[in-house]
Amino acid sequence: MLLSVIVPCFNEEKSLPYFFAEMAKIEEVLPLDVEYILIDDGSTDKTLKLMKELSVKSGGKVHYFSFSRNFGKEAAIYAGLQNAKGDYVTLMDADLQDPPQLLVEMYDLLVAHDLDSVATRRKNRAGEPKLRSLFARLFYYLMNKIGETELVSGVRDFRLMTRQMVDAVLQITEYNRFSKGIFSWVGFKTEYIAYENVARVAGKTSWSFWQLLKYSMDGIVNFSDLPLNIASFVGALSCFGSGIALIFIVVRALLFGDPTSGWPSMVSIFLFVGGLQLLCLGIIGKYIGKIFLETKKRPHYLVKESDKNRP
Incomplete structure (x- = not known):
């Protein structure tokens, strides 16, 4: 042996x-x-x-x-x-x-x-x-x-x-x-x-x-494949949160007028949502990169x- x-x-x-x-x-x-x-x-x-x-x-x-x-x-x-x-x-x-x-x-x-x-x-x-x-x-x-x-x-x-x-x-x-x-x-x-x-x-x-x-x-x-599921969940949660925020802004504008202040919070929201998008794209990109290497054989x-x- x-x-x-x-x-x-x-x-x-x-x-x-x-x-x-x-x-x-x-x-x-x-x-x-x-x-x-x-x-x-x-x-x-x-x-x-x-x-x-x-x-x-x-x-x-x-x-x-x-x-x-x-x-x-x-x-x-x-x-x-x-x-x-x-x-x-x-x-x-x-x-x-x-x-x-x-x-x-x-x-x-x-x-x-x-x-x-x-x-x-x-x-x-x-x-x-x-x-x-x-x-x-x-x-x-x-x-x-x-x-x-x-x-x-x-x-x-x-x-x-x-x-x-x-x-x-x-x-x-x-x-x-x-x-x-x-x-x-x-x-x-x-x-x-x-x-x-x-x-x-x-x-x-x-x-x-x-x-x-x-x-x-x-x-x-x-x-x-959990990271992909997390990316999907984060994306859905971000979309839902943005929808709620949009409804709140429209209702507030109708009831109290459209204030000119608030741009710092708006920029912060944009940066936050943009960061989530980049995070999700990064996770998806990692998997796509693995697929790319496999297909090269x-x-x-x-x-x-x-x-x-x-x-």
């Missing part, structure tokens, strides 16, 4: 040696053969050079795929899933924030309970900036309130899946991908392992606060270099 370990990498030259050192310990106790699928997502450091060295030394166990530019982690995950040949597949970060020692427990749980997937989630976000932690909790709360696909709070991409589940995920070929939602949407029997947050072993995270915020917004748009990624051509 073969386990495919998918590792998306962006400037991880400092982390990869630590990662493989830890995985070497796990391979000794894991009752599976292991292959590594390393995805270089347009790194600007020596990550690709290190991948090549690891591939040569591994004797065919380590495979690498280098993108022509940075396509993002979602594209890297998709590329890894497409090229993984294992009976079991796992996604892991190179910075050891996904503890390799959990793989043994995950495999035992998967086999003992006849599961399709064992996923991980963080118990807490110790060590993270408070603002980032606050927005992360808010994101999971909103997703579970407005979306039709449930997301476990603190869930990670780190999970162990059977080949059947991986094949199901690969059937979803949409360009705008949100893997956490896709893993949940396809269903299959999944259990979760909670663990304490782990700091990066080396290097710096490539995820800024604004990148995470954009990623969260993409997740909401991809798995919920561009590839999710382009491989510039690989250890070998694999279909």
Whole structure:
């Protein structure tokens, strides 16, 4: 039985040696053969050079795929899933924030309970900036309130899946991908392992606060149409309120004459209604933009270099 370990990498030259050192310990106790699928997502450091060295030394166990530019982690995950040949597949970060020692427990749980997937989630976000932690909790709360696909709070991409589940995920070929939602949407029997947050072993995270915020917004748009419903409701409410205000102004003019004062309030109303319109157009535009990208049917990624051509 073969386990495919998918590792998306962006400037991880400092982390990869630590990662493989830890995985070497796990391979000794894991009752599976292991292959590594390393995805270089347009790194600007020596990550690709290190991948090549690891591939040569591994004797065919380590495979690498280098993108022509940075396509993002979602594209890297998709590329890894497409090229993984294992009976079991796992996604892991190179910075050891996904503890390799959990793989043994995950495999035992998967086999003992006849599961399709064992996923991980963080118990807490110790060590993270408070603002980032606050927005992360808010994101999971909103997703579970407005979306039709449930997301476990603190869930990670780190999970162990059977080949059947991986094949199901690969059937979803949409360009705008949100893997956490896709893993949940396809269903299959999944259990979760909670663990304490782990700091990066080396290097710096490539995820800024604004990148995470954009990623969260993409997740909401991809798995919920509630923002469109909100836009429609706001538009209807604004129209109704404007109608009432118009009736009030006409009645007041008929009874008390047409005063010349009141232009500040009128300008304020115009600005308010205009702002609501722009908000609604922005929400609708976000969905239209997603549709536009889907209709282009561009590839999710382009491989510039690989250890070998694999279909």
